[in-house]
Amino acid sequence: MPFAPGTRLGPFEIIGPLELAGIGEAYRARDHEQQRSVALRVVRADFGGNPALLQRFEQEARAAAQLSHPNILVLHDVGTDAQAAYVVSEPIEGRSLRDLVRGGPLPVRTALQYAAQIVEALAAAHERGAIHRDLKPENVVVGPDGRVRVLGFGLAAVTQSESGLAGLKGSAPGTTLGTPSYMSPEQVRGVPADIRSDMFAFGAIAYEMLTGDRAFGGDTPLATMTAVAKSEPARPLSQMELPPMLARMVELCLSKNAAKRPAADDVARVLHSLGQPPVPAAPVPAAPAPTPPVPAAPVPPAAAPPRAVAPAPAPAEAPAIDQPSDEELFDEEFDEEPPRARRLVPLLVAAGVLILIVALAPAALRVLRSTRSGTVAPPASDAGAAIAMPDRPVGEFALSPDGQRLAFTAAEGTGPRVLWVKSLTPPGEQPLAGTEGAAFPFWSPDSRFIAYVAQGKLRKVPAAGGMPAVVADAAGAPAGAWSRDDVIVFPRDAAGGPLYRVAAGGGTPEAATALGRGEAAHRWPVFLDGRRFLYTVVPAGAGEPSVQLGSLDSMAPEPVLANASQAALVEGYVLFVRDHALTAQSFDPERLATRGDPVGVGGAPAAGGAAVRAFSVSSAGVLALQAGQAPGAGGSRLVWVDRAGAEVGTVGDPDAYGDVTLSPKGERIAVSVRGASARDIVIVDAATGMRTPLTSDPGDDYAPVWSADGRQVAFASTRSGTTDIYQKAATGAGNEVALVQGPGDQIPYTSDGQYLLYQTNQRDVAAGGNFDLWARALQGGRSFAYLRTIRAATRPQIAPNRRQVAYTSFEDGREDVYVASFPRYSGRTRVSARGGSWPRWGRDGADLFFIDAANRLMAAPVANGRVGDARALFPLRAQADAGYPYDVAPDGRILVTAAGEGSALRPLTLVDWRARVRP
16 A cells, blocks of 8 residues: 555655656655655565565665666665565656657657667666666656656566566566566567667667557557567658668667667667767656757767877887778677677777887897787796886786786876786787776786776776776675686685676676685686686685686586695696795696696795795786785885875884774874785884784784774684684783674774774675674674665774764765764765775864875865865875775874885786796
8 A cells, every 4th residue: 555644664754655657656755864855666565475585676676776877766775664665766856758658759859869868878787787677668767857767777576566467477587577568579488688688678668759659569468478579560660751770770679689689888879970969858848748859969978088108119000990880880680699788889999009128139029029910929038028017016917818918007197006008019008097996907808808806896998998897896806717708707805705706797796616614715716618717715724725626507616736826727737826936737627637747937936935926827828927025025114194295204114014003092003914825913013113913813814993992903804714803902912802703794994982883794795795884882792783785885984073983885876985973874974075985083083084086195174073075185105905004193193004115116027938847
């Protein structure tokens, strides 16, 4: 039954019905926690005792909430009541497209403008791997300003009863029927929907806007589905006065052969070429009469081209690319192919420049000399040939499978770290726009795309430059592997855990491996073929790492190599790290057996324990190697700076520092330090630099949090296989005490003496790991949820007044810093204007600090609990790769990490490893 005004559903109060034809039971509501107006839409009222369907609804709605696009309705929350399940979104204003087409066909220009916005929304969703499955005019709303919003992503699984088909035919997950007139032929046959099914529904909507009639109809749902499967629209668009290209495009979208339907981004490009921009569109009519056309605005560019770097010397001229005309594009016949968005228009590759520096001229000639296939010839010197890299610290790197390019991470000027692509034949390099914060790159098998981790997401970007796309959630974990079947296997959490799998087009990650007893993490996957992959097992306790075989078809592992890690396969050999040295051994991938003796190919470990830090090998056999350093050599420094960023002092010796956290009085520093095999927490005297070890177990220990009296330190640890919270005396004496344990991962961030505030994914472990914020009472040990959200919330910090919490979240589609009341969550305010993370309160509560998207330290004034506009203080000298890179002392000085002298420019070399393993 309908909800009466004043009804409360959790924090939401019903104001009144939402008068919007065709969208079902919907209400105007008030969110009392966030103090904002919202729309509340009932999606199903008969869950009854079906917990599986309820769980699926929540998981799919959370996934849909990650979509961020101007033409997709912003989803704030999901919930269930004793009577119904509902979704909460931004306010919905305007008229549904169903209402607009009741009066007949729309003017062609108006129809094109609406169609362009709908397909832009589909293109954005398909890039994320999201499928609508029930696109129809009722799920399209046009606002008073002409802006189109698509509703209903992720809700098709639970709205079948609303479509009039309930009881007609069962539906397994992924085969949701949808609404008869807009179902694709494959959906009628019971085949799982994919992005091409959405394109059929789009074609049906476009046809209806242009003609005023449904493309397929019947007296009953069954008759309509029969028409969809066997008939053509009664009124061919080719016989109407329409642009021929438009008519052909809609006809292809309505093709019975799913392989012939164009991808959403290709359709958007054609609509742009017709001079119809996605926004602004024609105003919504106040009455059912069609809207008069409005002048067309200039077409915005799809993406800025990648910036080219001036050549020295100039590379060979790039070959011309034949680009098909729009008519050729939409007349092309397509063969059947996997359900993924086709890229029918070649990307224009900006000319890059690459400088390869070697010590000797003969070696340089050999490195620059390419084979006929374009791969790099091995260096003549057994020691390898140096690769000239930017004059700045270089992070992770990966060779392309074809051996012609190197992807690496490095800062551009004083800005944040970005992804770079460096060609090895001919020379050149360029940064990739939009990849701020990039880490852990790895390539697609065809060397066309690079996957990487940034801002809590696994992303991908064309190697030639273009718009990055989100693939899945990933909390800063090491690199994954991309199969020839477009499946990515990757570690989701940097703290540990198994490997996950996800479609390269995007989606919700699913477990690909399971941790065994005594295992802390699975890392560094590499595919043997389209289904099987090798990966490294990191032990939770004492012991050596090992390499195992996993499969997309089975969770049962097979042992492959003992005392080995970071395996890679090339030319009948397996390369791996053993005892801190790069090693190669002949390998039979079918029998999973090594042959002969292992041979060192990366040189012996240097004196003092220096070891191979990283390597990358291409399918073509090119090996790039970066020598590492012993723990404590180089690394980073602990540096005191003032508010202008000027250095005023240092603390202790350089090391691999992370998680910088000052004690309440500022006289001690808790930091995590990366050792040879794990991270441990060390207490450093701020005046003398003297160090006291706090932890020394085999797992990773990090994220230290001081107690209010400075006597205890809480921290996260992976020693048990999941990430749990422990506490220990700050002196290092005594044993650790477990405070919070699984399921999932729990990471502490702040304490005010009464509560310990931490982030946890225990509610959403199976669905991809979105974090909620919880508080644990230090007296009594009771934990309670502070903030549950369908968008990740992380890094909470309690204010000195104990009445507010600053935290990071993706509420508005990007990572920003927010402030809300505490201990009861309400009154959220966004602090960062254009992205932000890693908040810290000043000790006197007069400032809130955070790091912006350009890696600058920002400070926002705080007065009477209100946070003012932030201003930039100075660029930080290090990225937040290992927790907080800064903290603020009671006297106002700021402690930051900065690159040590020996860590900045470790050389990359090309190594002729074949010469070392073959006679």
